[in-house]
Amino acid sequence: MKTPAPSELEGTVLGVVWMLESCTAYAVRGVFRDSPTANWSASAGAIYPLMRRLEERGLLVSESRQQGQRPSRLYRVTRAGLSALRGWIGPPITPTTVALPPDPLRARLRFLGALPRRRRADFIARILDALHHQLTELESLFVEAETQDDVYWKLAVGGGLRMARARREWLIEVATTLDIEVGAATATNPESA
Amino acid sequence: MKTPAPSELEGTVLGVVWMLESCTAYAVRGVFRDSPTANWSASAGAIYPLMRRLEERGLLVSESRQQGQRPSRLYRVTRAGLSALRGWIGPPITPTTVALPPDPLRARLRFLGALPRRRRADFIARILDALHHQLTELESLFVEAETQDDVYWKLAVGGGLRMARARREWLIEVATTLDIEVGAATATNPESA
DNA sequence: ATGGCCATGTAAGATGTTACATGATTTA
DNA sequence: TAAATCATGTAACATCTTACATGGCCAT
Numbered sequence: 001m002k003t004p005a006p007s008e009l010e011g012t013v014l015g016v017v018w019m020l021e022s023c024t025a026y027a028v029r030g031v032f033r034d035s036p037t038a039n040w041s042a043s044a045g046a047i048y049p050l051m052r053r054l055e056e057r058g059l060l061v062s063e064s065r066q067q068g069q070r071p072s073r074l075y076r077v078t079r080a081g082l083s084a085l086r087g088w089i090g091p092p093i094t095p096t097t098v099a100l101p102p103d104p105l106r107a108r109l110r111f112l113g114a115l116p117r118r119r120r121a122d123f124i125a126r127i128l129d130a131l132h133h134q135l136t137e138l139e140s141l142f143v144e145a146e147t148q149d150d151v152y153w154k155l156a157v158g159g160g161l162r163m164a165r166a167r168r169e170w171l172i173e174v175a176t177t178l179d180i181e182v183g184a185a186t187a188t189n190p191e192s193a
Numbered sequence: 194m195k196t197p198a199p200s201e202l203e204g205t206v207l208g209v210v211w212m213l214e215s216c217t218a219y220a221v222r223g224v225f226r227d228s229p230t231a232n233w234s235a236s237a238g239a240i241y242p243l244m245r246r247l248e249e250r251g252l253l254v255s256e257s258r259q260q261g262q263r264p265s266r267l268y269r270v271t272r273a274g275l276s277a278l279r280g281w282i283g284p285p286i287t288p289t290t291v292a293l294p295p296d297p298l299r300a301r302l303r304f305l306g307a308l309p310r311r312r313r314a315d316f317i318a319r320i321l322d323a324l325h326h327q328l329t330e331l332e333s334l335f336v337e338a339e340t341q342d343d344v345y346w347k348l349a350v351g352g353g354l355r356m357a358r359a360r361r362e363w364l365i366e367v368a369t370t371l372d373i374e375v376g377a378a379t380a381t382n383p384e385s386a
Numbered sequence: 387a388t389g390g391c392c393a394t395g396t397a398a399g400a401t402g403t404t405a406c407a408t409g410a411t412t413t414a
Numbered sequence: 415t416a417a418a419t420c421a422t423g424t425a426a427c428a429t430c431t432t433a434c435a436t437g438g439c440c441a442t
Contacts (some may be wrong), residue, residue: 007399007400008300009402011300011301012300015300015303015304015307018304019304023297025422026420029421030325037293037299038289038292038294040294040402040403041403043402044422044424045403045404045424046401046402047402049269049402049423051370053353064275069410070409070422071419071422073246073422074420082307085307086312089305089308089316090301090316090317091312091315092319093316093320095231095255096231097297097320098298098323099230099231099327100231100331100353100356101297102230102231102232102358103230103289103294103299103352103353104232104289104294105290107201107205107208108203108204108282108290109345109348109352110279111207111211111212111278111293111347112283113276113281113345114211114275114282115279115282122284123282123283123286126284127286127290128287129293130291134292138293151302151370151371152302152304155302155367159296159299159367160296160299160362162362162363163293163360163363164293166358170348170351170352170355173351174348174352177348200428200429216393218393218395219393219394222393233431234430236432237393238395238396238431238433239394239429241394241396242396242429243430262438263393263437263441265394
């Protein structure tokens, strides 16, 4: 194979373009921006050169379109691109696909002993509050996804929802184990006394 | 502030050095290598320059140690380093801390429709099998963690275990929804019964 | 004493981020 | 018409990966 295996970002971009049939780099950025998960910054400096690269590899083709407008590129997935997308998904499955994803929250909790006791409790309380808000947002997104007819979208959002719930339950366990008041966390806004 | 906020990797390295009291870059790599989550490659080319940078910023200090051996650096966290570690953990909590972490499996599932039907089923089956193995490994790690006296380590491993379980249950739901034959790997033991 | 592993790095290259530049389109 | 926003990029920089280099230590 002359073409290297697509990276995570490349595979996702291929998937997005494939789903949209044809789209611009800007549209891909929009999809990332609206994604409920913290993917990448969706920065222009990442997306535009990346799609150029994918075109050079023959995985995308672009059609220049400028009817009185500023020049713009409409990308489509080529035959080779679809093949690369399938290869990226698998099988064969790669370790990174199935491995437990890194979680910044879990990483921080690992070193929670570095915080003074007071600050530790504050940290947990704020996290619980944020997770609560996140959960309600994901739940409404899930309800909305139910009305769509894209079964994979529903399943993906459902997966995110399960993760968010598990994370929140875990945090409650953490708070309980550390003997931290959890009830006050979501109700009050105590900060500067 | 002259020093920028520590990145994810920098914060984690600070935390590891803090936990070990003092250690070499190689020891930090070992911690990453043995981590159950797919963090980074723990490549030498990332860790060694990074710890050098942290020392330049005054967050680490290194003591050269070469008693008949090859020169080696023992790093310790400075006062400023501990402060930076606490700042990295929070509060204030950052969006990336609390956001739903990106999951390569969820990303792929989003585009599962790109696979031919046969291959799709194969993909799900293999993933389920891999998740099953992962889960048994995490469970034994959890049992082992129970014997340690580091409460944050127990909680972190417990969190990873919860995530892995949720992910597996989600995949079973996926398989069921897509009407895919699931093998013995999905035989759920009734832990909630 | 030699092959293999431990341990400490470096060099080159790929990739992503931040900040900026610029023209087109909409809105006040 | 001026300001804001959309849309398409580019440039400089920071960071991470892959691959390599090197020297000490250990078992056979």
